[in-house]
Amino acid sequence: MPIPIVNSIASWFLKKRIHQIELFLKYPIEVQEELLHGLILKAKSTEIGKEYGFEDIKSYREFADRVPITTYEQNEERIERTRRGESNIFWPTPIKWFAKSSGTTNAKSKFIPVSIDSLEDCHYAASKDLLCMYLNNNPSSQMFVGKNLKLGGSKELYQENGTVFGDLSAILIDNMPFWAEYSSTPGSDVSLMNDWETKMQAIVNETIKENVTSLAGVPSWMLVLLNNVAETTDKDNLFEIWPNLEVYFHGGVSFDPYVDQYKKLLPSSDFKYYETYNASEGFFAIQNHNEEKDLLLMLDYGIFYEFIPMNTYGTLEEKVIPLSEVQKDKNYAIIITTNAGLWRYKIGDTVRFTSVNPYRIKVTGRTKHHINVFGEELIIENAETALKNASKLTQSEIVDYTAAPIFMEGKEKGAHEWIIEFKTPPSSFSNFGKILDKALQDVNSDYEAKRYNNTTLNAPKIHCARERLFYDWLKDKDKLGGQHKVPRLSNTRDYLEELLSLNS
Numbered sequence: 466m467p468i469p470i471v472n473s474i475a476s477w478f479l480k481k482r483i484h485q486i487e488l489f490l491k492y493p494i495e496v497q498e499e500l501l502h503g504l505i506l507k508a509k510s511t512e513i514g515k516e517y518g519f520e521d522i523k524s525y526r527e528f529a530d531r532v533p534i535t536t537y538e539q540n541e542e543r544i545e546r547t548r549r550g551e552s553n554i555f556w557p558t559p560i561k562w563f564a565k566s567s568g569t570t571n572a573k574s575k576f577i578p579v580s581i582d583s584l585e586d587c588h589y590a591a592s593k594d595l596l597c598m599y600l601n602n603n604p605s606s607q608m609f610v611g612k613n614l615k616l617g618g619s620k621e622l623y624q625e626n627g628t629v630f631g632d633l634s635a636i637l638i639d640n641m642p643f644w645a646e647y648s649s650t651p652g653s654d655v656s657l658m659n660d661w662e663t664k665m666q667a668i669v670n671e672t673i674k675e676n677v678t679s680l681a682g683v684p685s686w687m688l689v690l691l692n693n694v695a696e697t698t699d700k701d702n703l704f705e706i707w708p709n710l711e712v713y714f715h716g717g718v719s720f721d722p723y724v725d726q727y728k729k730l731l732p733s734s735d736f737k738y739y740e741t742y743n744a745s746e747g748f749f750a751i752q753n754h755n756e757e758k759d760l761l762l763m764l765d766y767g768i769f770y771e772f773i774p775m776n777t778y779g780t781l782e783e784k785v786i787p788l789s790e791v792q793k794d795k796n797y798a799i800i801i802t803t804n805a806g807l808w809r810y811k812i813g814d815t816v817r818f819t820s821v822n823p824y825r826i827k828v829t830g831r832t833k834h835h836i837n838v839f840g841e842e843l844i845i846e847n848a849e850t851a852l853k854n855a856s857k858l859t860q861s862e863i864v865d866y867t868a869a870p871i872f873m874e875g876k877e878k879g880a881h882e883w884i885i886e887f888k889t890p891p892s893s894f895s896n897f898g899k900i901l902d903k904a905l906q907d908v909n910s911d912y913e914a915k916r917y918n919n920t921t922l923n924a925p926k927i928h929c930a931r932e933r934l935f936y937d938w939l940k941d942k943d944k945l946g947g948q949h950k951v952p953r954l955s956n957t958r959d960y961l962e963e964l965l966s967l968n969s
Contacts, residue, residue, distance in 0.1 A: 472600050472609065479597035486594075489764040490823045494789045498525060501769040504802060513543070513555045513808060525787055529771075534785060534800060534809045537575050544576055550626045556580055556806030564633040564745035576630055577745040582804040587766040588637055591741070591748035594763070598753045599712065599739055608678045611709050612650040616668070616682030616690055616946075621657060633745045650675045661945035669693050677707040683717035684727075685865070686946055689936075691730050703730050716741040718950050719828070721849045722863055725856070726888065742828055746812050747803055750826055759819040759827050764788075767804030772797035775815060775842075778832060785809075793818050796844065798832050815844065834954050838870040839879050839921045841912040843905070845953050851904035852885075858900050859891035865935035865951050869961035871926065880923040884964050886930035898927040934968055941967075 489496040505528065509519040517531045537544075543554050544563075552559050556578070563576040579588075600606055617634030629636070638656075651671045658664035673694060680687060691703060698706055710731070720740060727738075742750040742760050747768050750760035762770070770788050775796040777783045785800060796817050802808050813833060816826040830845030837843070848868065856863055864886040871880040883901075891897040902924055906913035915921040935951050952960050 472604070472606060478593065479601050482594065482597060485765060493764055493824055494787075496764050497769055497788055500765065500767065501525060501528065501802065504767070504769060504804060507557060507804075508555070508806065511553050511555055511557055511806070513806070529785065529787075529809075532809050534811060536811050540807070540810070544578060547578065548576060548626065548628050548630070550628065554806075555808065556582075556804075558582065560806065561628055562636045563628060563630040564636060565630050566633070566745040575745075577633075578805045578807070579633070579636055579745075580805040582767055583747060584637070586804060587747050587768065588633075588743070590766055591743065591751065591763060595714065595739065595741060595751050598751065599714075599737075602753075602755050603711075603737065606711065607709055608711060609648065611676035611678030611707075612648055613679045613681055614651075614668075614672050614675075614677045615649050616680075616687050617656075621659070650677065661940075664946075665690060665693060666697075669697050673698055673706055675707075676709055678709045678711055680710070680713040680715075682715065683950075684715050684720050684723045685718055685950070687713070687715065688723055688726060691727075695730060701730070702732055704733060710736070712737040712739060714739045714741060716743055719845065719849050721853050722866075726862060742826070744812060744814070746801060746807060746810065747805075749799075759825040762824040762826055764824070769802040771800040771802075771809065772816075773800065775832075775844075788824065791818050791821060791824075793821050796829055817846065830954070833956075834952055836868065836870055836881060836954050836956055838872065838956055839915050841909065841915045841922065843881070843909060843912055843954060847905060847909045847912070848954060850908050851901055854904040854907075855897055855901040859893075859897050860889070861891040861897065862888040864888050865930070867935075867951060867953055867955070867960050867964060868925075869955050869958045871923075872958075878919060878921060878923045881925045882928070882958075882961060883925055884928040884930050884934075884961060884968065886932070886934055890929060894927055894929060898925055901925065901927070928965065928968065930964070931968055934964060938964055938967055 505514075505519045505522050508514045514520070522528050522531065540555075547554050547560050548563060558580055560578045560580055562579040562584075564579050566575045566577055600608075617632060622629050622631040622635050622639055651668045655664065655667045655671055658667060668690060682690075694703060694706065695701060700706055704710060713727070713731075713736070715738065720738065737755055740752045740760060741748070748763070748766060749768065750762045752759075753761045764770075771785050772788070772791055773783060773785055775798060778798050791797060794817060796815055799812055799814050799816060801810050801812055803810070811832070813831050815829045815832055817829045819825045819827055827846070835842065835844045852863055852866065855861075866883060866885040868881050868883040871882050873879045902916065905925075906916055912922075916924075936945070939945055939949060939951070955961070
């Protein structure tokens with residue numbers, strides 16, 4: 466089969482783009498500083514630009530001294546004014562679109578501004594870069610001979626006061642060129658369905674008839690879809706349905722807990738997995754080689770990066786540093802300034818740098834999704850590494866999980882309490898708990914110190930969740946599909962108690 470002409474076009478585009486990528490690889494700090502000055506200059510006449518004297522800011526240090534770190538709640542009043550039609554508040558060009566995002570820790574919806582600049586120079590630019598990098602690494606790819614099975618959130622958009630809000634995926638699709646629809650499946654009739662469970666079966670029924678060559682979506686929900694495809698077709702090997710399937714582009718949650726289940730459904734050493742790191746606020750990083758497990762931080766998408774070392778986060782000693790000061794293997798909260806008018810904004814994610822030349826990262830979790838009640842500083846990356854090891858050693862498979870602290874009472878020491886849904890349960894839950902405990906100590910020295918001789922923490926308590934517990938919990942909260950995620954770790958027992966009450 467001849468290589469599609471789009472591969473040649475992508476190759477041409479990549480050659481034009483490659484010198485820009487090489488520029489930020491070679492001069493990362495200079496590229497970021499120039500980008501920051503451009504953002505400040507463009508927004509100097511906005512309300513926020515006048516408030517903080519953007520016109521006089523000449524250096525990063527002046528910017529950091531004048532402009533405070535903010536959260537969504539601190540930006541909400543200005544965002545709501547913009548949604549009502551006011552302009553030039555935090556960005557000079559009109560903000561027409563708002564990506565509705567609720568996440569997991571807050572039931573209240575957030576409306577993240579999406580400007581024309583962020584659409585073109587960030588989200589779409591990143592999508593082009595991702596495809597070009599993939600095709601550059603796989604020049605014989607036949608991906609564009611078939612269709613991309615894209616599993617996003619609701620495709621519906623809602624209008625208010627002349628502005629539009631909805632899932633980011635819906636905003637991106639609404640602004641895509643007309644030809645993009647022809648390369649994707651399912652079609653708009655199915656994508657616009659509201660009821661997730663009806664929509665899921667409709668996606669299965671439509672896509673099993675298509676020549677699907679690539680997949681894109683959040684790992685947890687894509688796995689639900691692929692299991693439904695396998696059940697509907699009575700096939701264990703999905704290449705029997707889609708023989709030309711070659712790559713899965715994924716992001717949104719860690720892939721580690723799901724990788725073994727994907728490999729069972731897609732048993733081929735040639736099948737590729739490409740990870741991305743994007744959110745409503747922007748597209749941040751891309752896996753740019755076939756076998757790499759970390760992501761290249763993209764430094765020229767109109768986003769200026771700062772970081773808070775997690776060992777100072779939320780303390781009186783909290784400090785904010787620019788990219789030039791980050792260190793390898795340290796955990797940081799991300800602060801972004803963007804071409805959609807978010808200024809020094811906490812997005813709530815944490816990353817670890819695996820390299821500083823070039824700047825490569827792994828997403829390690831959320832600032833609110835960790836357990837540090839007893840000084841153990843357990844993060845999602847620790848939990849998922851330990852669970853993967855425990856699953857391998859006990860020949861079990863995990864569907865979902867969450868964990869929370871057991872608080873100290875009287876003379877009783879604290880502990881961690883887990884509720885885990887298994888696809889294939891271990892033969893001994895007691896043994897699984899011991900292996901998980903040991904694996905957590907191996908990856909986290911603070912946890913190990915607290916567990917030493919039960920000094921502060923007793924052994925973890927493990928519950929086996931009934932089938933579909935987490936699915937039903939999300940359904941009760943109207944959070945099926947899209948970017949909705951199960952909160953993995955929490956410093957409170959709220960999520961755990963709700964799940965335990967449903968676990969019967």
